[in-house]
Structures are given as C-alpha cells and as structure tokens.
Amino acid sequence: xxxxxxxxxxxxxxxxxxxxxxxxxxxxxxxxxxxxxxxxxxxxxxxxxxxxxxxxxxxxxxxxxxxxxxxxxxxxxxxxxxxxxxxxxxxxxxxxxxxxxxxxxxxxxxxxxxxxxxxxxxxxxxxxxxxxxxxxxxxxxxxxxxxxxxxxxxxxxxxxxxxxxxxxxxxxxxxxxxxxxxxxxxxxxxxxxxxxxxxxxxxxxxxxxxxxxxxxxxxxxxxxxxxxxxxxxxxxxxxxxxxxxxxxxxxxxxxxxxxxxxxxxxxxxxxxxxxxxxxxxxxxxxxxxxxxxxxxxxxxxxxxxxxxxxxxxxxxxxxxxxxxxxxxxxxxxxxxxxxxxxxxxxx
Amino acid sequence: xxxxxxxxxxxxxxxxxxxxxxxxxxxxxxxxxxxxxxxxxxxxxxxxxxxxxxxxxxxxxxxxxxxxxxxxxxxxxxxxxxxxxxxxxxxxxxxxxxxxxxxxxxxxxxxxxxxxxxxxxxxxxxxxxxxxxxxxxxxxxxxxxxxxxxxxxxxxxxxxxxxxxxxxxxxxxxxxxxxxxxxxxxxxxxxxxxxxxxxxxxxxxxxxxxxxxxxxxxxxxxxxxxxxxxxxxxxxxxxxxxxxxxxxxxxxxxxxxxxxxxxxxxxxxxxxxxxxxxxxxxxxxxxxxxxxxxxxxxxxxxxxxxxxxxxxxxxxxxxxxxxxxxxxxxxxxxxxxxxxxxxxxxx
Numbered sequence: 001x002x003x004x005x006x007x008x009x010x011x012x013x014x015x016x017x018x019x020x021x022x023x024x025x026x027x028x029x030x031x032x033x034x035x036x037x038x039x040x041x042x043x044x045x046x047x048x049x050x051x052x053x054x055x056x057x058x059x060x061x062x063x064x065x066x067x068x069x070x071x072x073x074x075x076x077x078x079x080x081x082x083x084x085x086x087x088x089x090x091x092x093x094x095x096x097x098x099x100x101x102x103x104x105x106x107x108x109x110x111x112x113x114x115x116x117x118x119x120x121x122x123x124x125x126x127x128x129x130x131x132x133x134x135x136x137x138x139x140x141x142x143x144x145x146x147x148x149x150x151x152x153x154x155x156x157x158x159x160x161x162x163x164x165x166x167x168x169x170x171x172x173x174x175x176x177x178x179x180x181x182x183x184x185x186x187x188x189x190x191x192x193x194x195x196x197x198x199x200x201x202x203x204x205x206x207x208x209x210x211x212x213x214x215x216x217x218x219x220x221x222x223x224x225x226x227x228x229x230x231x232x233x234x235x236x237x238x239x240x241x242x243x244x245x246x247x248x249x250x251x252x253x254x255x256x257x258x259x260x261x262x263x264x265x266x267x268x269x270x271x272x273x274x275x276x277x278x279x280x281x282x283x284x285x286x287x288x289x290x291x292x293x294x295x296x297x298x299x300x301x302x303x304x305x306x307x308x309x310x311x312x313x314x315x316x317x318x319x320x321x322x323x324x325x326x327x328x329x330x331x332x333x334x335x336x337x338x339x340x341x342x343x344x345x346x347x
Numbered sequence: 348x349x350x351x352x353x354x355x356x357x358x359x360x361x362x363x364x365x366x367x368x369x370x371x372x373x374x375x376x377x378x379x380x381x382x383x384x385x386x387x388x389x390x391x392x393x394x395x396x397x398x399x400x401x402x403x404x405x406x407x408x409x410x411x412x413x414x415x416x417x418x419x420x421x422x423x424x425x426x427x428x429x430x431x432x433x434x435x436x437x438x439x440x441x442x443x444x445x446x447x448x449x450x451x452x453x454x455x456x457x458x459x460x461x462x463x464x465x466x467x468x469x470x471x472x473x474x475x476x477x478x479x480x481x482x483x484x485x486x487x488x489x490x491x492x493x494x495x496x497x498x499x500x501x502x503x504x505x506x507x508x509x510x511x512x513x514x515x516x517x518x519x520x521x522x523x524x525x526x527x528x529x530x531x532x533x534x535x536x537x538x539x540x541x542x543x544x545x546x547x548x549x550x551x552x553x554x555x556x557x558x559x560x561x562x563x564x565x566x567x568x569x570x571x572x573x574x575x576x577x578x579x580x581x582x583x584x585x586x587x588x589x590x591x592x593x594x595x596x597x598x599x600x601x602x603x604x605x606x607x608x609x610x611x612x613x614x615x616x617x618x619x620x621x622x623x624x625x626x627x628x629x630x631x632x633x634x635x636x637x638x639x640x641x642x643x644x645x646x647x648x649x650x651x652x653x654x655x656x657x658x659x660x661x662x663x664x665x666x667x668x669x670x671x672x673x674x675x676x677x678x679x680x681x682x683x684x685x686x687x688x689x690x691x692x693x694x
Contacts, residue, residue: 034628051623064615240411245414247416277398
C-alpha cells in the first residue's frame with residue numbers, strides 16, 4: 001500500500017522538479033513520515049521531517065518549507081484547505097479501512113430514528129466510503145443528502161472541527177448522520193444544524209445521539225460567559241497558523257469591546273494554550289482562532305475563555321448560542337480521493 | 348522609569364513611520380509588554396502582543412510581525428543579535444538594579460582566589476554595571492579583561508547561553524568572574540574557557556565555584572554519549588528559530604553519520620521538546636540548535652540526545668569534551684545601553 005502512494009508522490013515531486021521537501025505529519029502518522037522520507041531519500045530527494053505537532057491543513061508548514069530552502073511541502077493526513085500556499089504542496093489524506101457494511105447493519109434501527117430525509121457527513125478518514133454508505137442507506141429507503149461545503153473542505157459531505165458547511169444542506173432534512181470517531185465533530189454538527197444528530201464510530205461500531213452532549217457543552221459555555229461577565233480587560237487571541245488567522249474578525253471584536261466600555265488587546269500566538277498566557281493579567285480571553293481551543297481545552301484555562309460569538313452574547317448582542325465556525329470561500333470541485341498537488345498562486 | 352523608555356520607543360516608531368507593531372516578550376516581562384502596548388495604543392499605534400514564549404534574541408518574531416501586517420517589531424528583554432531581520436526591530440534589553448558594591452565587598456576574598464589576572468563576564472541584565480565592577484576590582488589590584496565577543500552578543504563582556512566568545516580573551520588569564528543568576532551561563536563559561544570560574548549571583552549575593560558542577564555536567568554528557576553508542580538511526584534536529592538554524596552544521600552531521608554506517612534524518616522544529624518527538628522511532632537524537640536543549644532539558648528525553656560535538660566523540664572523531672557553542676560573525680561596535688533600532692538590510 002505504501003509503495004503505491006510513495007511512487008505517486010515521487011512522480012509528482014519530479015514533475016515539479018522538487019529536489020528538497022519538508023514532510024509535515026499529524027501525531028498518528030509520524031512513522032509513515034519516516035518511511036516516506038527514507039523512500040524519497042533513496043530516490044535522490046533531500047527530506048526534512050517537521051517535528052512540530054500538526055492538527056490540520058489549517059496549519060500548513062509552507063513558510064517553514066520556504067525558510068528551510070525546500071521546493072515543496074508534503075502535508076500528511078489531511079485534505080486540502082483553500083489557502084495561499086508559499087510552496088507547491090502535496091496533500092496526502094489518510095483513509096481508514098473499516099467494515100462499513102457491518103457497522104451500518106448493526107445500527108440500522110438507530111439510524112431509522114433520524115427519519116427518512118437525512119444528511120450524511122464524515123471526516124476525511126472515511127470520505128472514500130461515503131458513497132458506499134449513501135448507497136446502502138438509499139437501498140434502505142433513506143433520502144440521503146450530501147452537502148457541498150465550502151473552500152475549507154475538499155469533499156462532498158466532509159466536515160472538519162471548525163467547519164460544518166457540508167452539514168447544512170436542506171431545511172427539510174430531519175436528522176444528521178455523522179460517521180467518524182470522537183465527540184468534537186458530531187457535537188459541532190449538532191450545534192450548527194440544530195438537528196437530531198447520530199454519531200456512528202466505525203472503529204468501535206457504537207452509535208451515540210450527541211444532542212444531549214451538545215446541550216451539556218452549551219451549558220458549560222454559558223457558564224464561561226457568566227464567569228467573564230465582570231471582566232474588564234480582554235486578551236483577544238489570534239493564531240499565526242495560516243488557516244486560523246482571522247484578523248478582521250479580531251478587529252471587529254476589539255471594536256465591540258471598546259463600544260461596550262471594555263478593553264481589548266490583540267495577542268498573536270502560534271500554538272494557543274493557557275500556560276503561555278499565565279504571565280499576563282487580562283481578566284478574560286476571546287479566542288479568534290480554532291474554536292476547539294476555547295471549547296475543548298477549557299478545563300486547562302484559569303481565566304474565562306470565549307469564542308467571538310460567545311462574547312456577543314456577553315455584550316447582549318446575541319441571544320441564541322451559536323457555534324464559532326470558520327467559514328471559507330466557494331468550493332469549486334472535489335479533490336482527488338488520494339494525493340493532491342497544489343501550486344502557489346504565483347506559480 | 349517606564350515613561351522614559353516608552354517615549355523613546357514611541358519616538359523611534361514615529362521616526363520609521365510604523366503604525367502597527369508586534370511586541371515580543373520573555374516570560375518575566377509580560378506585564379511590561381501590556382503596559383507598553385497600552386501606552387502605544389493611546390498614542391495611535393496599533394499593537395499586537397506575541398503570546399509565544401520567547402527565550403532570546405535568537406528567536407525574533409520578525410516573520411510573524413510581517414505576516415500580521417506590522418511595520419515593526421519590539422523585542423523586549425534581550426539585546427540585539429546579528430541576524431537578517433525582515434522588519435525594523437527595536438531591541439529593549441532589561442537591566443536589573445542591584446547593589447553591586449555590596450555584593451563585591453561581600454565576596455572579595457573569594458574573588459581573590461581567582462588570581463590577579465581575570466576575565467569579567469555577565470549577562471545583558473548586568474551589562475550597565477560592568478564598568479563599575481571592573482573599576483572596583485581594578486582598585487583592588489586586579490587586572491580585569493573584558494572580551495569583545497562576536498556578533499551574537501551586543502556588549503563587551505556579555506555572554507549568552509550559546510556563546511561565550513567574550514570569555515575567551517587572553518591565554519594568561521587565571522580565572523573567570525561571572526556576574527549573574529542561574530547555573531547554565533557560568534557552567535558554559537567554565538566548559539569553554541576551562542579556567543577556574545566563580546559565579547556571583549548579584550540578587551542573592553552568593554558566590555559559587557562552578558567548575559565542579561561543570562565536571563558533573565560533563566560526566567552526565569558522557570553518560571548520554573554511552574547511551575547512544577549502539578544507536579543506528581539518528582534524528583538530526585534543526586530549529587526554525589532564525590538564530591538557531593544551523594543547516595550547514597546539520598548536513599555535516601548527516602554526512603558524518605553516513606560515513607560511519609549510521610542513518611540520519613533531518614527534523615525541523617520550532618520549539619524543540621521530547622514529547623513532540625515521541626511518535627518517531629529514532630534510536631537517538633542530535634540537536635543542532637540551542638545547546639541548552641540537550642544539556643539542560645535532558646531529564647525530559649526518553650531517548651539519548653547529543654550535541655554535534657558529542658556525536659563526534661561517539662564516532663571517535665574527538666577525544667576531549669567541548670561545549671557546543673553557536674558562534675557568530677565579527678562584532679563591530681557595542682550597542683547603545685538601552686533601546687536599539689535595527690533596520691532590515693534591504694531598507
């Protein structure tokens with residue numbers, strides 16, 4: 001299996017005459033990165049592996065590649081996100097192998113509780129199986145919608161932690177079926193669609209209704225908002241990760257704070273974590289970066305930490321809870337279900 | 348005290364017409380950074396504070412400043428290091444206030460044990476007091492040398508954690524007097540000069556002979572070398588921090604490994620720490636970046652970690668232990684004893 005994609009990567013690198021590449025990898029693919037590096041070295045390509053922890057294609061190491069004199073970047077594990085890349089970048093999503101038929105059969109009665117008109121969403125790992133899942137469900141009489149999503153995703157029906165655009169397809173949909181591991185994605189789906197959401201973990205075979213968990217998250221978020229109520233001085237955190245940098249949104253937040261008699265100070269960070277902020281004496285923080293930081297990591301913060309939309313609630317500008325999505329531009333076409341080479345616009 | 352330097356900073360920013368600045372700060376000056384940011388904002392300058400932890404002027408946030416659309420960078424706490432900066436940068440070293448006379452009087456008999464011909468070194472915090480210390484010692488009959496150092500330091504007699512060039516001035520010097528807090532700097536001084544080294548901590552007033560501690564460090568380093576003896580596959584780590592990036596040295600290490608039948612793979616990281624490397628299966632690492640990482644942080648590594656010079660010992664190319672300094676180019680003149688504005692070469 002390795003052999004095939006390695007040869008394809010080598011071909012693409014030769015196509016663009018890259019002699020030196022940086023390989024970037026999420027935690028779980030570090031050994032794959034080593035194997036790929038060795039293969040490329042054996043074929044005359046100088047390789048550097050990035051040791052920095054990577055969580056998504058919102059954080060391509062293209063600048064680092066350029067700095068290190070590399071002609072290309074290989075981004076392992078995630079699919080392409082529309083960003084201005086500084087070097088040619090090869091995205092190699094990781095696809096899981098699971099027995100979807102078994103998982104679907106086991107949970108069919110639960111899926112039926114969603115209604116007949118459903119939206120199907122998944123993470124990149126299971127994108128290759130999505131048409132199979134759709135066909136299976138259609139045979140069972142479901143009317144299955146796949147959303148196109150915007151430029152932050154690569155495929156029909158794909159969701160990422162900060163973008164559920166492909167989950168919002170039709171007002172008449174009765175429920176959402178999420179295929180994938182973990183809680184954060186399906187909770188985001190439930191929060192943004194406000195529809196009954198069933199999450200099926202294809203590794204364990206378990207099915208979980210996440211709406212209650214989503215309610216629990218909202219209650220915790222309201223507690224954060226309450227905790228920040230008397231805060232006067234806010235650190236407004238932006239990320240220097242290319243796909244998380246929302247400086248316009250951060251300036252809007254600064255304006256809102258000012259208008260409401262509060263102080264705001266812009267803070268820029270690469271990896272956002274509370275310990276690095278300990279030395280500041282802000283009363284609370286607004287994270288205008290990855291929504292996962294304030295929501296998933298909240299237990300590690302000793303100061304209240306809000307998303308931009310939660311700050312709007314605090315300031316009385318919004319009543320209903322809304323998840324902080326990062327939205328992208330229009331998406332024109334699906335990426336290939338495998339390796340995808342993206343050239344900088346200037347090339 | 349703030350007021351004075353703040354006005355000077357504002358003036359310099361107006362001089363270069365900077366409307367937007369990034370402020371970078373070490374841990375201990377985070378509140379200073381907030382105060383400075385507020386002052387500049389009140390005077391019409393948009394400020395962003397970098398929340399990333401900074402350990403020295405080897406890691407200027409000039410690229411981040413550029414990325415964030417800032418016209419200038421303010422680097423708090425450390426003096427200038429000769430590097431190609433991408434935006435105009437104002438260095439504001441932090442100077443400590445201590446009663447040097449009291450400290451010197453208390454330890455005079457200990458200092459006399461160094462001999463009459465001594466080299467005096469310190470960290471940037473106490474540079475302002477260095478001439479006072481020199482004059483005091485000369486009145487006591489010492490022949491005091493101050494080394495010029497190379498382009499990684501800003502002042503006569505200044506040492507930093509990776510560069511003790513100013514400590515090596517005259518073969519006939521009998522001993523080295525280090526003024527400053529902490530162990531790492533004076534141990535580096537002792538290891539690179541191989542002379543009796545007395546460290547006086549001006550905050551506590553304590554004096555410590557560090558040569559024994561330096562011997563203990565060397566013994567621990569030999570243990571690391573021994574631990575790496577059977578290692579076959581080495582991760583050769585370079586840093587993407589501008590002033591720590593020694594890619595030529597890393598390539599030399601890769602060549603050496605190859606020549607000796609071992610494998611080497613280049614790894615690039617911003618903040619080098621073992622947990623981020625856990626997923627790789629290298630047998631050992633060579634850190635071609637800040638020497639503090641393999642030496643000071645070794646307890647946190649579950650794999651052997653060496654400096655380039657330690658690898659040379661392992662490969663039988665070197666017999667004596669030598670500290671891994673990062674040397675700079677020629678230094679032409681001292682920086683001002685305060686704020687210093689550096690423009691990119693292209694400007």
